[in-house]
Amino acid sequence: MADDNGHLTILGGGAAGLATGHYAAIRGRPFTIFEKSGHTGGMCATIRHGDFSFDCGAHRFHDRVPEVTDEVKTLLGDRLRRIRVPSHIYHNGALVNFPFTPFNMTKRIGALTAARAAMEALTARSLPGAAADFETFASATYGKTLARMFLLNYSEKLWGADCSRLSAELAGDRLKGMTPKALIQELLNGHRNGSAHLDGSFYYPEGGIGAITQALAAACGADNIKTGAAVTGIEHDTRAVTSITINGRERHAAHKLVSSLPCTVMVRLMNPAPPDRVLQSAARLRFRNIILVALFLNTERATNSATIYFPSEQFSFTRVYEPKNRCVSMSPPGQTSLVAEIPCHESGGAWDMPDNQIADMVEGQLADCGIIRDAGVFDTAVVRVPHAYPVIEQDSKEHTAAVLDYLNGFANLKMIGRAGTFRYLWLHDMIAAGRKAAQL
Numbered sequence: 155m156a157d158d159n160g161h162l163t164i165l166g167g168g169a170a171g172l173a174t175g176h177y178a179a180i181r182g183r184p185f186t187i188f189e190k191s192g193h194t195g196g197m198c199a200t201i202r203h204g205d206f207s208f209d210c211g212a213h214r215f216h217d218r219v220p221e222v223t224d225e226v227k228t229l230l231g232d233r234l235r236r237i238r239v240p241s242h243i244y245h246n247g248a249l250v251n252f253p254f255t256p257f258n259m260t261k262r263i264g265a266l267t268a269a270r271a272a273m274e275a276l277t278a279r280s281l282p283g284a285a286a287d288f289e290t291f292a293s294a295t296y297g298k299t300l301a302r303m304f305l306l307n308y309s310e311k312l313w314g315a316d317c318s319r320l321s322a323e324l325a326g327d328r329l330k331g332m333t334p335k336a337l338i339q340e341l342l343n344g345h346r347n348g349s350a351h352l353d354g355s356f357y358y359p360e361g362g363i364g365a366i367t368q369a370l371a372a373a374c375g376a377d378n379i380k381t382g383a384a385v386t387g388i389e390h391d392t393r394a395v396t397s398i399t400i401n402g403r404e405r406h407a408a409h410k411l412v413s414s415l416p417c418t419v420m421v422r423l424m425n426p427a428p429p430d431r432v433l434q435s436a437a438r439l440r441f442r443n444i445i446l447v448a449l450f451l452n453t454e455r456a457t458n459s460a461t462i463y464f465p466s467e468q469f470s471f472t473r474v475y476e477p478k479n480r481c482v483s484m485s486p487p488g489q490t491s492l493v494a495e496i497p498c499h500e501s502g503g504a505w506d507m508p509d510n511q512i513a514d515m516v517e518g519q520l521a522d523c524g525i526i527r528d529a530g531v532f533d534t535a536v537v538r539v540p541h542a543y544p545v546i547e548q549d550s551k552e553h554t555a556a557v558l559d560y561l562n563g564f565a566n567l568k569m570i571g572r573a574g575t576f577r578y579l580w581l582h583d584m585i586a587a588g589r590k591a592a593q594l
């Protein structure tokens with residue numbers, strides 16, 4: 155393929171790649187997106203199953219970067235809605251309101267424990283995130299009672315690593331707004347003084363989170379997106395990438411590249427291969443996968459939650475959400491769905507289990523805790539999401555730097571994206587990164 159000067163080759167058609175294409179189109183810059191799977195959207199897609207839709211994980215659009223929110227509003231118009239749906243934590247057989255509310259919290263965990271948690275949170279001192287491991291950071295910031303009850307067990311389940319090994323960076327935006335002061339305000343005043351993050355309101359598009367990536371894809375133009383196009387080789391002359399190989403047979407010359415492929419995959423694709431120290435660092439970076447288990451039910455609603463969190467090890471999943479509670483068109487009238495997220499590593503455990511066994515396990519556990527009652531589960535779907543969460547451990551920084559310094563060291567290559575940069579980033583970060591990358 156003759157490569158025009160200024161042509162941008164974009165690897166990966168998830169949110170980061172699509173946002174790069176969208177902003178390249180605005181600048182009138184030619185580009186091509188290469189996406190391995192048969193569809194765009196990556197982790198930020200909405201999956202269709204018969205008359206039902208569910209997101210690839212419980213997503214919400216965070217209003218954190220004003221220019222990005224404005225862009226999404228322009229793309230979606232009135233299809234981007236502000237919704238208010240509470241979330242809950244399943245704790246010892248009961249649902250605790252999340253964000254916490256004084257009466258409910260006291261009732262669910264007992265007056266003494268609630269008072270101790272409030273006292274600890276009041277006297278907690280925040281540690282700078284970078285200065286501590288996740289366990290030290292969470293206990294110091296929120297108090298030991300709240301940290302142990304709701305944060306540490308949940309985080310270990312999600313990332314599959316001991317919190318003393320995990321980096322405090324993982325708290326990042328996930329706990330933004332959940333400051334001790336805000337928690338105490340919530341405990342004392344209910345939602346009256348709560349932040350938007352804590353009062354359960356968020357932006358969510360009509361038709362699912364995938365409406366955002368679909369709008370980005372539409373803005374890119376179908377001719378500029380190649381699906382079913384797996385990058386299988388990246389050729390270089392040690393200073394710059396010269397070409398990419400698609401599906402093991404087509405070679406495309408490359409002028410400038412932006413890649414959102416997992417950085418650990420990128421180093422394996424480089425030809426000639428990277429130095430050993432880079433490969434060794436890449437081998438030290440681990441991702442956590444997610445299995446989504448959707449259960450389709452013959453009932454109008456199963457819960458009144460946006461998300462229910464399950465910190466206890468007793469359950470294989472970390473959280474369950476009901477898509478219809480975010481957008482009514484996600485399920486037909488008289489029916490609904492529940493989607494459980496099971497975090498796991500790539501080999502062993504749930505990842506290798508047959509779909510029907512995983513679905514039975516989730517259905518049984520949801521019946522045990524009373525979330526599925528008489529409603530019959532008439533169908534199920536299981537979706538595997540690799541590279542869902544970068545497991546950021548205390549020593550990840552040096553290995554990430556070794557890998558990214560090598561890749562970004564090529565004069566015409568820029569790594570972006572969540573797995574691409576091995577950072578715990580969000581959809582709005584992807585759109586902001588795409589805007590910058592389109593200017594390279």
Ligand SMILES: Cc1cc2nc3c(=O)[nH]c(=O)nc-3n(C[C@H](O)[C@H](O)[C@H](O)COP(=O)(O)OP(=O)(O)OC[C@H]3O[C@@H](n4cnc5c(N)ncnc54)[C@H](O)[C@@H]3O)c2cc1C
Pocket residue numbers: 165166167168169170171188189190191194195196197198210211212213214215216383384385386414415416419444495539542543570571572573574579580581582584
């Ligand atoms: C369970 C879950 C819940 C989340 N909830 C939220 C939320 O509430 N709010 C929020 O803002 N963010 C949320 N996120 C984060 C958000 O989904 C990600 O930040 C975003 O989707 C990452 O986009 P990306 O383009 O970097 O990666 P991806 O979406 O993974 O895109 C990478 C693309 O590259 C493709 N690819 C891989 N290998 C190749 C290859 N060899 N050749 C060609 N293509 C290839 C993949 O198929 C994929 O489409 C959540 C993520 C998960 C997993």
